[in-house]
Amino acid sequence: MCLGKRPGKDNMIRHIPEDVLWNIFICLPAKQVAQMRCVSKPWNAILSQPSFIKSHLDHHLTHDDEILLVFLYGEFSTRYPVTAHPARSPILQLPNLIKLPKVDTSSSDKGYFIGSANGLICFSSNQLGFRDPVIHIWNPSLSALAALYSIASTVDDTVDDNDHMWFRFGYDPINDDYKVVKVMFRLGGIHLDTIQGSVKVEVYSLKRGGCWQSVNGFPSISFICNIDEVCVDGHLYWNCYVNAAWTQKTIVDFDLGAETFSEISIPDCIGHVVLGVLFQKLCVMSCIYNSGCEVWLLVDHKWVRHHVFRQFGDWIDPIGFTSKNAFLFITFDNRLALYNPDAAEVKLFTANIQESDTKVVEYVESLVWPPSLRANMEN
Structure with a gap:
């Protein structure tokens, strides 16, 4: 018109x-x-x-039908493209829903999922843990993409093959800001599975822009699990081991607004823990032998036992919950599944998977623009 x-x-x-x-x-x-x-x-x-x-x-979070994006093995590439599935029938695929972004693949032919918030997806175009990855912020509903550069750094002034660089992404509601958090550490020990020295942390604010800023105070731990990408209510969480024997765990909490660290103890009665979000609160999921999968909610700084999925036994790998509280998990025969507690119904996705590091992200219609594009759109 x-x-x-x-x-x-x-x-x-x-x-x-x-x-x-x-x-x-x-x-x-x-x-x-x-x-x-x-x-x-x-x-x-x-x-x-x-x-x-x-x-x-x-509005779209509340009224739209849930659509889930699946990053098989946490990556998307020609071999493992990201797939979109309606939650009401996840075995179906929506092949034309999103258009994958074009990124510089001179050093890698893969993208690796880092985190998501309010319709923005953060990913790396290099293998996580390698030096000098390129971090991208992508809004799939707008086909908008921005890249963050100048992120090269090391644990100290030396370069070591055992240095690792991991990233997290989250929304800071206090300052209405999106932040990428970079965690760097060096592994040592007999099996190269113990952090040597302190953990170095840098934060990139999309609102401030320009550079990475150092943040001190990451607690003294033995190892960081890089499987659970959890951000809720302006806090990022890491699942960590306290001792070298990997028998004692803690949760490291990073307040994105204040940019400070703290620790949260894990309930003594549960074993292997997977972090998630349920009812907009941090939750932990743990499969107990012969007792099913327990779910605990953190309410007013205290753990409350919320639910037990006894019907699945202890043979599932929990992944997390959707925003409408459906339970995502991997079955004993390596199928991604979605359980609706209200209907007591399990629905299977299309593909078989072999690893529990598959990422499932809710697709959200969002007008949030990556930072380098926002100025152009407002002119």
Whole structure:
């Protein structure tokens, strides 16, 4: 529609009350809303408001059918492309839902999932743990992509083959900011499975931009498990071993707003722990021999036993929960599955998987732009 050639309709659109426009635009897909910003300055002003972007996100989180993106083995490539599945029937695939971003693959032909928040997905185009990876922020609903550079760093002033560099990504609601956290450490010991010295941490704020800033205070631990990508209520969590024998665990908590660390003890009665999010709270999942899978919620700084999935025995690998509280896990025969507690129904996904590091991310219609693109969109 060319509004400039239809002055009658143009005048009518200009006089639509702002609250009516707001309610209409909130229901539209993110890409269509982004295009509407070019129609007029008043529309651009409405659709650029942080309050509108948040309301649009909240609406689609609440009203849209759940769609889950599966990163097999935590990567996406020609061999393992990311797949999209409706939660109501996850065995189906939605092949045309998203368009994979084009990244520089000069040093790698794979992308590796790091984390997600509010419709943004953070990934690396290099193998995690290798030096000088390129970190990308991607909004699949807008096909928008930005890269973060200048991240080369080491544990100290030397370079060692046993140095590791792991990343996390999360949203800081206090400052309305998205942050990438880089954790660096050196492994040693007989089996190269124990952290030597201290852990070095740097944070990149998408709002501040420009550089990585050092943060001190990561607790003294023996090993960091890099499987669970958990961020909830402005906090990132790591599942860590305290001792070299890997018999005692702790959870390291990083407050993205204050940029400070603390520790959370794990319930004594459970064994191998997987971190997750349930009811917008940190949860831990643990399969107990002959007792099923237990789920504990952290409520007011105390662990509360929430649920036990006895019907699955102890032969599943828990992955986590969707935003609508469906339980994701891997079956004994290596199938990704989704359990709806309300309907007491298990639904299987398409592919067989061999490892528990498969990542499942909810697809969200979002107007949050990667930082380097935001300035261009607002001009």
